[in-house]
Structure formats: structure tokens, C-alpha cells
Amino acid sequence: MARVRTAVLLSGRGSNLKSLIAAATAADFPAEIALVLSNVENAGGLEVARAAGIPAVAISHRDFESRESFDRAIDAALREANIALVCEAGFMRIHSDWFARVWEGKLLNIHPSLLPAFKGIRVHQQALDAGVKISGCTVHFIVAELDSGPIIAQASVPVLPGDTAETLAARVLEKEHKLYPHALQLVAEGKVKLENGRAVFV
Numbered sequence: 144m145a146r147v148r149t150a151v152l153l154s155g156r157g158s159n160l161k162s163l164i165a166a167a168t169a170a171d172f173p174a175e176i177a178l179v180l181s182n183v184e185n186a187g188g189l190e191v192a193r194a195a196g197i198p199a200v201a202i203s204h205r206d207f208e209s210r211e212s213f214d215r216a217i218d219a220a221l222r223e224a225n226i227a228l229v230c231e232a233g234f235m236r237i238h239s240d241w242f243a244r245v246w247e248g249k250l251l252n253i254h255p256s257l258l259p260a261f262k263g264i265r266v267h268q269q270a271l272d273a274g275v276k277i278s279g280c281t282v283h284f285i286v287a288e289l290d291s292g293p294i295i296a297q298a299s300v301p302v303l304p305g306d307t308a309e310t311l312a313a314r315v316l317e318k319e320h321k322l323y324p325h326a327l328q329l330v331a332e333g334k335v336k337l338e339n340g341r342a343v344f345v
């Protein structure tokens with residue numbers, strides 16, 4: 144079976160990228176990580192990609208005058224590399240409606256909370272402030288509205304007495320590294336699709 148050519152978009156260190164690359168080394172994994180794009184030139188994730196022999200390109204949003212013109216450059220790079228699926232992992236840019244529409248059903252994101260709770264940034268502090276006893280992570284399809292797309296998969300962790308945003312983040316991140324490859328596998332195999340605003344399991 145041809146493996147689905149997948150790109151990872153990131154802005155930071157790329158630990159989720161590492162876990163996706165590791166999963167994709169299995170011969171029967173249905174996706175290959177074929178391109179990594181970052182809006183940050185010195186993002187650690189670009190080095191992670193290069194060390195694995197994966198093309199890694201920085202496209203700075205600062206070089207564009209609007210959200211959509213930046214997204215059009217990202218779109219062009221994805222098409223040039225013949226990418227069919229995109230996994231965002233710590234990509235700190237909000238997309239234009241245009242991009243979300245063009246890539247609808249092909250765009251995944253991982254967020255470090257049990258959505259719909261705690262969207263946006265400083266997520267673990269939000270969870271601690273709310274006093275929840277369980278947190279976790281979510282992989283969802285991206286839609287135009289931030290952190291609001293149909294949910295593909297979630298994993299939970301306990302929030303422990305004495306947790307700080309850092310200790311909770313570390314516990315959630317361990318789960319992220321298992322959840323994202325699992326979710327990508329489901330989508331790449333066509334077992335989950337975005338239909339009428341819902342993630343439908345086929």
C-alpha cells in the first residue's frame with residue numbers, strides 16, 4: 144500500500160514530530176513524514192527532521208503581509224512536495240479561513256487539553272486554575288475556529304496534588320507521543336473522516 148505523504152507543521156522543539164517519525168519507521172505504518180515546515184527559522188523541530196533525512200523548510204510569517212498570503216506560501220510548499228495530510232504540532236500560527244477550507248479533512252492538530260476545555264495558550268495553567276482532576280490531550284481536525292475542530296482521539300492523565308504547569312505538561316506530553324501516531328494512523332487508513340462537521344469513524 145502506498146503510504147500517505149504527510150507534512151508536519153511546527154514552531155518549536157518537535158518532540159511530537161519525533162514520535163511521528165518513530166512510528167512511521169514501522170513498515171506497516173500507513174503514513175510517511177515527507178516534509179516538515181516551520182514559521183520559525185531556528186525551531187528545534189527542523190533539526191529533528193534533518194537528522195532523520197526529512198526535507199525541512201522554514202517559511203517566516205514575517206515575510207508576508209497577511210495571514211492568507213503566508214498560508215498560500217505554506218500551501219504551495221505542501222503541493223510541491225505532493226503532501227496529502229498535514230499534522231500540526233505546536234504550530235503557533237492561526238490559519239486563514241481559506242487555508243482551513245482548502246485543506247479541510249486533511250489537517251490535524253494536537254492540543255494539550257481535553258477539548259473543548261482549555262483552548263488557546265497557557266493550557267496547563269488554565270487546567271490547574273480550574274481545579275480539574277483529569278486533563279489530557281486531543282487530536283482533532285482543524286477548522287477555521289481555533290481549537291474547535293471535530294475530535295479524532297483523546298487521552299487522559301490525572302492532575303496530581305502539587306502539580307505545576309510544567310509537571311502536568313510533562314505528564315500530558317508522554318500521552319501526546321502515543322496519541323498522535325495513533326490518530327494519524329486512523330486518518331491515513333481512512334478509518335476516520337471529516338463529514339458534515341463531525342469526525343466519522345468508518
Ligand code: GRF
Pocket residue numbers: 153155156157158159160188232233234253254255280316319
Ligand atoms: C505540544 O504540547 C502540543 O500539544 C502543543 O504544542 C506542544 C508542542 O510540543 N500544541 P513539541 O514541539 O511537539 O515538543
